Amino acid sequence: MSIQFLGKTLKNTMVLASGILGNNKDILERVHKNGCGLVTMKSIGPEPRDGHNNPTVIDLGHGIINAVGLPTPGYANMEKEWKDLETRDFPLSASIYGGSVEEYAKVAEFVSAQKPDMIEINISCPNSEKHGMIFGIHSQSAHEVVSAVKKVINVPLIAKLTPQAPNIAEIAKTCEDAGADAICAINTVGPGMVIDIEAGRPVLDFKKGGLSGPMIKPVAVRCVYDIFEAVKIPIIGLGGISTGEDAIEMIMAGAYLTGIGSAVKSRGIHVFDKVTREMTEWLTSHNCKIDDIRGAAHF
């Protein structure tokens, strides 16, 4: 199952979604050892930020709603984490965010110097007052932020997109034109809201939150399908994958790699190994290779 991606050899197509499980080397390494080809750090921002008060993450059964709110120690306060990560033996993607083009570039330049294998720019988080998503909705903003970050980093750049964009394929093409090396789609859907009718108020303290898990898979598949028709760079397909068959579906839509987030809850931290095994079984039983089915749903 090993696969080349942006100059790195990954042991399989599994990617840990940003925001899941954290930033220290030990936990990222554990995810890698549980079958994840590429692990993504939680988004790193320009200043220390606590995120929102609880409740921040609720399992709705058919998926998860969250408004964790981009907690970050701030890019300049992670000396121990970066030092520990210097000795890693697994591929690492660092996710970053900012509130302006200048902030994105400042964080990106610093993070690039810490030598992750790639940088993912989060231009798509719905859970903050001013960070992120605005850049993923407007083509011009997306172009500005991708260009600015690309100029100051020495590693490949992945643009993480939001399904809230009126035309996600157009945003993806804009990011490709501005120098992005890959696209990651999608971030959470929404924002949505869940009201507890006994409490008579939204369950999340931030009121609104992003949706993930099985309920968003059709949206993610459609987005990846549209993006695949618009760009030549590889796509990390992410959103609602929890089984090998889900991952196969995402690859048929056009994904090059397959990301997992919420399924860490439903299937445990071993989910990466499980999904890879299920993909292999499916491919074997259908007597084909992953390259044979990538984008196969396009005709």
Added chain:
Amino acid sequence: MISEVPLIFSDKSHIMMKVGENRRENSEFTTLFFNSSITFKPGQFVMLWIPGIDEKPYTLSYFSENDFGITIEAKGVFSKKAAHLKKGDLVGIRGPFGNGFTLPDPKDKIAIVAGGCGMAPLSPLVDKIGKNAKNITFIQGARSKDYLLYQDRFNIEREFCTDDGSFGHKGFVTEALKTKIENHNFFDKVYTCGPEIMMKKVFDICEEHNIPCQVSLERYMRCGFGLCGACVCGKEIVCKDGPVFKSEKLRTMQDFNNRALLKNGHEVSMDEYFTWRTPEK
């Protein structure tokens, strides 16, 4: 959903419940009781949501066929609000979460070592193994007499320790445990909860004497089910892999009594962590 009859609690959305009773344990601690049974293992926790305020993890401290309780130390904004909830006030409960303690074998001789609010998770354990009470050595400590939780609760001999000598032995529970072991008391298992530095000492004493130990850790939490990573201790996810950790795991956990994450994810020393967790009164 709101109800006062037995409910099916889960790791998904909250079940909204009215507080059944607010019992003031002492000047620092309050127990909230809810009129429903709950299926759980001692050492597991629930997330308590006070709408409009916040949501925090609390281990279950009481259980019976028709109610359960959580014990709250009033020290921060949330816990002070929680301690002042009245009968009939509406809160949300998610859970139980986490692994809980592994119960001893019936023939095991065990020691329970509790410090301060560490009594809360250990008490249901004592309740569940109560019929083997002759095999329990129960050591409980606190700053002073007024802070000793559940003084009249168990029908089991307890050795009390207070830092100031206002009740029981003057000194620490760790010293009491060490003395017992050195006086040839043999234990098959030791269960402990309390300040992390205390649990580390208990663990070290157990290691020295080859006694399997189970400790219950505390970290800042968000999801409660091992997804968000707010509570990680090295590679261990405290809300999911823990909060109870056994000796074999503790030996590999360099961050035990060493490092913890702030709300923003910054990894800091335990001193810095506890300074944040314990606001000035």
